[in-house]
Amino acid sequence: MGDARTRWSARRWLIAGLLATLCATPALARDALTLGMVLEPPGLDPTAGAAAAIREVTYDNIFEGLTRIDGAGHVVPGLAASWTISPDGKAYTFALHSGVIFHDGTEFNCAIVQFSYNRARAPDSTNAQKELFEPIADIACPDPHTAVVTLKRPDAAFLFGMGWGDAVMVAPNSAAGNQTHPIGTGPFRFTNWVKGDRVEMARFDHYWGAAPKLARVTFKFVADPAAAAAALLAGDIDAFGNFPAPEILPQLRADGRFAVVIGSTEGKTILALNNARKPFDDIRVRRALAYAIDRKALVQATMSGLGTIIGSHYTPNDPGFIDLAGTYPYDPTRAKALLAEAGIASGTHFTLALPPPPYARRGGEVIAAMLEEVGLHVELVPMEWAEWLDQVFKRSDFDMTMISHTEARDLAIYARDHYYFNYHSDAFRSLYQTYLDATDPRTEIDLLQKMQRQLATDEPNVFLYVLPKLGVWNARLHGFWVNDPIPANDLSAVAWGE
Amino acid sequence: MLRFLAGRLLALALTLLAAAALIFLVLEVLPGDPAALILGVNARPDTLATLHHQLGLDRPAALRFPLWIFGLLRGDFGESYTYHAPVAGLIADRVMVSLPLALLALALSTTLAIPVGVFAAARRRRIGDTLAMAVAQLGVAVPNFWLGLLLILLFAVKLAWLPASGFGGWSGGIWHGLRSLILPALALALPQAAILARVTRSAVLETLGEDYLRTALAKGLSRNAALWRHAVPNALIPVFTILGLQFSFLLAGTIIIENVFTLPGLGRLIFQAIAGRDLIVVQDLVVLLAGSVIVVNFAVDIAYVLVDPRLRQSGPR
């Protein structure tokens, strides 16, 4: 790679000097890929940290679980070839693939399943989603290639949860080192991590499934969007699963060498309101804020118009989605009337806490200006993540905050006793409980729709839009996910075409 | 002389200790929990407690501070919370980016500035001098991060000669690593060179104005000989003093420039570590950076004393 790059750059000099134009990209080795990412993962063990970046490097590349989530958000077989569920919904019998080995040669069998799940739910576990494993009562191994997981109660979301990065299979002899040298069963094996710069992996020759087309993959971390674009244009990076800045996409499109594919993430971007604090406990105020914000202009200004407007805490990717975006159309007059009705004087002062991502920092400025129009004075309070987690999330000490909830299908947070925006609705809770207990898919869908409507009616937060997934890759590459149902850069199907 | 040295060394050690205590204290009161950052929004309280214990954060600060200091004395920098790797190794990796960058910038600025400064002094008040000093005046005023942006725009985006960002690494050969450092080094070096050129010019002019040189010139010493044999060597003393001072400027400068060019150096590490509440990394880095500045200042002080023994009694400057 190093060699090829140097030659390539020497050639660039010549071309630039002689023709002063960009020539056609010369043929490179067709089985190496350099993929750009914005954030470097803190550690490479998805079972010991919540950062999306860990999954974006390792998920289904290095590590695999019993089930997996595919690009469409469906639960499909992973290391478990198939499964059956007992009639009472409590016992899951997984038939495991045989002939699966870890990158260090360790054999994968039911004992590994026992180890992985028990490790995640142990008292000293540091799994970020320990909650996922909470329903598990027991894991039995009738034979090495069968695993029987018994639950304490039926859980419709169990298979989906076991497809998350937090539930991947790890081996007893390598688990402790996975943070810096991950060893899994996936199609790629980890080779090198130059901290602050890149992670490298290579095709695993003894992979149990279809061999990946790519022989070598480099994940390169580029925090700055302009630098990311320059690296793409210079050919230093071949692809971005999710490009950081929509405003640069026109330039990349115009270049002609790239496919620009706009998909959707699960990032429900909301203006979260502290429902326990006056005056946000008044539904008229919350609705007034919803009327006061021109979401279309907001998406235009901050995301170059990309991003689907939503009216509830749910995305079009999710099962049973209904479009409620029109519930509170932009109407400043109505907003003012509602505020007046609720007794909010003109010039009332609120704070708006903004975490670091650009959608929040830029969006905050736009929202402040829009609320100013209806007579509210908004003070912007930029915060680091550490402060946001502490002050807003943990201590619930805030008026408003702009935040994207990236977890898939997380209506559950509106049924929690203590959650930072302090929404409390008995109607919603009973809907949610009925949903959990439901076993019939049609009833489930019906309840999911009722919950969405309930949230749109109560408007505990102002629902804004779904963050887009801005896929950019060399047009000769194919096999990337279009949407991000979970954070991942699944490269098992990616290949260079002609 | 020995007593003076011993005294200064003691002061140096105390300064470093004070710096260490200061940064430790500041990070203690800084809001934010490293474990909460690692485990995210769905973490359960018991998981957080486990992680606190594993990271050693459940121990009182009064114990952690001496443990850290004694660790440092033994050469043990501790382990990063986020990277799960020894901090010494992390820092060593980053030094391999920041130090070459700073040295390259230093080399660029001196090779550019000293000839220009001498040239300007030799042609005092003529067109070459005026032009050079006007350019230098502009150079001093240019913010280095803006210069970095402009360089990216020209050399990486428009001409595609050099990479816009990132670091190729040294494993692919010297050039592979060096080419990523050229633009950032230029951005750092040009404003520095402008300052240095001005200092060189005035230092040379000052020595040219000294009585002994005037006498020598009057007695028939050629202007060129006066310039190169006497004025320039003598002028180098203040020039190198400024270079010493610029060291800390360069260190600080790399912090911003590394962010412009997304270079994996010490500067980015410190931003990352503060944002990620990787406390031990921040502490180590601050002590390291402060330590290197203190040592350089110390070296400059010693150099002064060696040059001018009168300072031994009263201390330099």
Place this chain on the structure above:
Amino acid sequence: MKTLARLGPAMVVGGAISAALFGMALVSLVWTPYAPSAIDIAHRLASPSATHWLGTDPLGRDVFSMLMAGARNSLAVAVLAVVIGMGVGVPLGLFAAARGGIIDDFLMRAADLVFSFPALLTAVVITALAGPGARNAMLAIGIFNVPVFARLTRGTARAVGARGFVIAAKVFGRGDLAISRAHILPNIAAPLVVQASIQFALAILAEAGLSYVGLGTQPPAPSWGRMLNDAQTYIFAAPRLAIFPGLAIMLAVLGLNLLGDGLRDWLDPRLQRPPADPAP
């Protein structure tokens, strides 16, 4: 014309730029072509024209208005940072020079301590602790200015103190404070004024740098450094957004530096310009 010539070209040009800068900042208090934080998404990223002299930014704000208001914020931070530096540094320097001995040693070691933290690091830590913002940026830059003035004051004060008239005053039993005020301060005012103009220029650079990394002036207050940061992702779509604020910073610093040079030559032609101290 004759008086202008006597002032020297540096002073004239520097003075003119500085005056324009301060003028712009003052005018922005009462008038800007548009409200600097008025968002107009329909006209985002407009090119320079008669209606928007320097075009608009990604949120449709008028760039020229933002530059004017940015001048005000930059200058306010810089002025106060220098005031803090002088207000604390000069008395400390005088005190150290007057007392000498252990107090002098201690104060100078303390100055070393402050110097030993790269200034940006100090600023990062201060703003991380107290929250980012113009006030904390000003404080951080101000703190870094203290040892600069303390050292300069001490150095020049000691040189002046060794002169005959000060020794004479001491012999006649005048107190340290009185001597400092009556004899030393007037004699070291010139280098202090020159240094102040340099520190002022450096403070503008420092504020821009801090705002660029997101630690200085916070939105919605416009700031040159943050405008550059915002412009970075638009470097392909609208490179002019990265040009204008950079030019503004450069002009401001250039003007103040020239003014400093001019002042030096005017106040004391023999005085060497002190070397620029490291900025963050």
